[in-house]
Amino acid sequence: MAKSQKPTDNPTSTKESELSWRERFAALGNLPAFFRLVWETSPGLFIGNAALRLIRAAIPAATLYIGKLIIDEVVRLNRLPGFDDTSYLWTLVAAEFGLAILSTGIGRAVSLLDGLLGDLFANRTSVRLMEHAATLDLEQFEDATFYDKLERARRQTTGRTILLSGVFGQVQELISVGFLAAGLAVYNPWLLLLILVAVTPSFIGDNYFNQRSYSLSRSWTPERRELDYLRYIGASDETAKEVKIFGLSGFIIDRFRSLSNEFFQKNKQLAISRAGWGVLLTGLGTAGYYGAYVWIVARAVNGQISLGDLTFLAGSFRQVRGSLEGILLQFSSLTQEAIYLQDLFDYFAIKPLIHSQVDRKPLPFPRPVREGFVFENVGFKYTNSDRWALRNLSFTLHAGEKLALVGENGAGKTTLVKLLARLYDPAEGRILLDGHDLRDYDLDELRRNIGVIFQDYTRFKMSAGTNIAVGDIDERTNQPRIETSAQRSLADTVIAKLPEGYEQQLGKSFNKGVELSGGEWQKVALGRAYMRDAQLIILDEPTAALDARAEYEVFQRFAKLTEGRSSVIISHRFSTVRMADRILVLEGGRLLEIGSHYELLEQDGRYAELFGLQARGYQ
Numbered sequence: 294m295a296k297s298q299k300p301t302d303n304p305t306s307t308k309e310s311e312l313s314w315r316e317r318f319a320a321l322g323n324l325p326a327f328f329r330l331v332w333e334t335s336p337g338l339f340i341g342n343a344a345l346r347l348i349r350a351a352i353p354a355a356t357l358y359i360g361k362l363i364i365d366e367v368v369r370l371n372r373l374p375g376f377d378d379t380s381y382l383w384t385l386v387a388a389e390f391g392l393a394i395l396s397t398g399i400g401r402a403v404s405l406l407d408g409l410l411g412d413l414f415a416n417r418t419s420v421r422l423m424e425h426a427a428t429l430d431l432e433q434f435e436d437a438t439f440y441d442k443l444e445r446a447r448r449q450t451t452g453r454t455i456l457l458s459g460v461f462g463q464v465q466e467l468i469s470v471g472f473l474a475a476g477l478a479v480y481n482p483w484l485l486l487l488i489l490v491a492v493t494p495s496f497i498g499d500n501y502f503n504q505r506s507y508s509l510s511r512s513w514t515p516e517r518r519e520l521d522y523l524r525y526i527g528a529s530d531e532t533a534k535e536v537k538i539f540g541l542s543g544f545i546i547d548r549f550r551s552l553s554n555e556f557f558q559k560n561k562q563l564a565i566s567r568a569g570w571g572v573l574l575t576g577l578g579t580a581g582y583y584g585a586y587v588w589i590v591a592r593a594v595n596g597q598i599s600l601g602d603l604t605f606l607a608g609s610f611r612q613v614r615g616s617l618e619g620i621l622l623q624f625s626s627l628t629q630e631a632i633y634l635q636d637l638f639d640y641f642a643i644k645p646l647i648h649s650q651v652d653r654k655p656l657p658f659p660r661p662v663r664e665g666f667v668f669e670n671v672g673f674k675y676t677n678s679d680r681w682a683l684r685n686l687s688f689t690l691h692a693g694e695k696l697a698l699v700g701e702n703g704a705g706k707t708t709l710v711k712l713l714a715r716l717y718d719p720a721e722g723r724i725l726l727d728g729h730d731l732r733d734y735d736l737d738e739l740r741r742n743i744g745v746i747f748q749d750y751t752r753f754k755m756s757a758g759t760n761i762a763v764g765d766i767d768e769r770t771n772q773p774r775i776e777t778s779a780q781r782s783l784a785d786t787v788i789a790k791l792p793e794g795y796e797q798q799l800g801k802s803f804n805k806g807v808e809l810s811g812g813e814w815q816k817v818a819l820g821r822a823y824m825r826d827a828q829l830i831i832l833d834e835p836t837a838a839l840d841a842r843a844e845y846e847v848f849q850r851f852a853k854l855t856e857g858r859s860s861v862i863i864s865h866r867f868s869t870v871r872m873a874d875r876i877l878v879l880e881g882g883r884l885l886e887i888g889s890h891y892e893l894l895e896q897d898g899r900y901a902e903l904f905g906l907q908a909r910g911y912q
């Protein structure tokens with residue numbers, strides 16, 4: 294793969310986006326990999342397309358030559374006194390007609406194949422894009438430069454048909470030019486040189502402008518993402534409520550307008566100077582063409598060539614010039630497209646840091662867990678943050694234990710849970726499960742054995758049943774299991790009220806979708822925790838939106854249903870927290886206290902203080 298860029302560290306820097314000729318040629322090195330992708334998409338369509346284009350490439354030269362024969366024949370017949378046999382002439386005319394029909398037919402067939410192949414290719418690349426995204430780390434998704442890469446790669450999936458037909462068309466034109474140029478060279482090789490001189494200026498000009506337009510577009514990736522985001526929040530069911538209440542539409546639209554206008558202005562300047570230079574440079578080419586034309590006409594007048602030769606030469610010259618111009622133009626847009634391809638391959642080259650062991654066999658997840666999870670001096674920092682979100686954290690989550698995490702906002706509770714589920718790996722220390730580092734276990738198995746319901750769980754705009762089944766998507770057709778999970782999380786009564794029950798589309802974005810209340814959504818999401826047969830269940834503030842009675846009931850059931858399995862509950866409600874076997878109090882990413890409800894009350898530390906505060910609030 295061509296190392297044509299090293300740009301994404303700071304995509305707004307235009308300097309980095311300036312590309313040399315060497316880099317542009319190097320980008321063409323991406324083409325074989327691209328063709329491999331296209332070939333894998335559909336070998337049949339690929340071959341069919343290539344074969345048809347080859348035939349079509351020969352048609353222009355053949356047509357011109359038959360035209361020459363027709364004219365020469367007409368002239369010959371005119372010179373002859375009296376009647377002569379015209380059958381040869383009409384055969385020629387019929388042949389030219391046949392070629393014209395063939396050419397249109399093949400043209401249509403080629404566009405059809407291009408379109409089909411392009412659509413298949415776009416689908417296939419989109420799937421690969423999603424498959425690759427699924428392998429990447431959560432941390433990578435929280436990185437803005439990653440999003441820029443993803444965005445540029447995503448754009449590749451739709452526009453690649455252009456590259457496809459571009460390259461195929463290019464090859465077709467080249468062969469076509471080969472035929473025509475051979476004809477010209479027979480008369481005078483200098484004509485070919487004249488053509489090259491005529492097309493070079495506009496080629497250089499176009500290359501220059503293509504490169505500038507690529508630089509502009511690339512350096513604007515973050516802004517384009519912002520534009521997409523503004524367009525989304527400006528017109529989406531998820532944001533409509535707050536946009537209306539806070540009167541945000543003016544603010545959002547103004548930001549969109551100023552950003553899009555800035556881009557438009559920059560683009561406009563470029564487009565205007567491109568058009569201006571284009572006129573000048575193409576004018577030079579036209580002058581070259583007419584120079585040659587004068588020479589050809591003069592020779593015909595002097596009788597050095599026939600009338601047929603005149604039309605053939607003039608036609609060939611015009612076509613070769615047009616085709617060469619096309620090829621050279623295509624070449625510059627081809628290199629540009631090839632550079633865009635680099636973004637796609639760059640994205641595919643991003644490797645996840647969190648994965649199962651590769652150098653030795655990963656351990657199977659213990660069933661049941663015997664000792665539990667041990668945090669040994671664990672520390673963690675988020676990327677792009679200098680602050681330790683967690684530091685010097687040492688404690689044990691015993692097998693079968695119910696642990697509650699308590700702490701103020703930002704204390705590190707959710708971070709601890711993410712480390713347990715290996716969404717991140719600790720920067721310091723280690724987490725052991727039954728005596729082995731968490732990293733030694735098979736990642737997929739680990740994730741399957743840990744069920745987490747996050748506070749910002751996703752409200753999938755899918756059916757109610759699917760919204761529960763996402764807890765173990767392989768079991769999505771296991772209706773009894775879905776219904777049992779719903780009963781356990783109290784979602785069954787919510788679903789019973791829906792017109793279409795478990796089949797009910799949730800969320801308003803789709804036809805006949807029904808919106809649930811915050812608490813109802815939470816009950817549905819909680820059902821996910823019961824879908825899987827996990828060894829460790831983690832609920833991160835899962836009941837914040839539930840009413841007091843529902844919350845009490847949920848936890849009574851939770852305690853019973855997770856009997857013999859470990860669980861972690863994050864909650865700000867002490868009525869819930871006190872039901873846990875032990876409570877871990879975090880402050881500023883550090884462990885402050887750990888013990889049972891009564892032990893901590895006795896210690897009379899932070900937990901006792903917070904508990905007292907909340908208890909007083911209820912008095």
Ligand SMILES: Nc1ncnc2c1ncn2[C@@H]1O[C@H](COP(=O)(O)OP(=O)(O)OP(=O)(O)O)[C@@H](O)[C@H]1O
Pocket residue numbers: 435675676678682700701702703704705706707708709
């Ligand atoms: N994705 C992230 N990138 C950078 N910093 C983060 C990220 N998520 C959390 N933080 C920071 O890490 C610290 C701990 O966050 P965490 O979400 O673990 O807190 P929490 O105790 O769960 O808070 P809350 O009670 O508000 O849910 C906070 O200071 C937060 O700003």
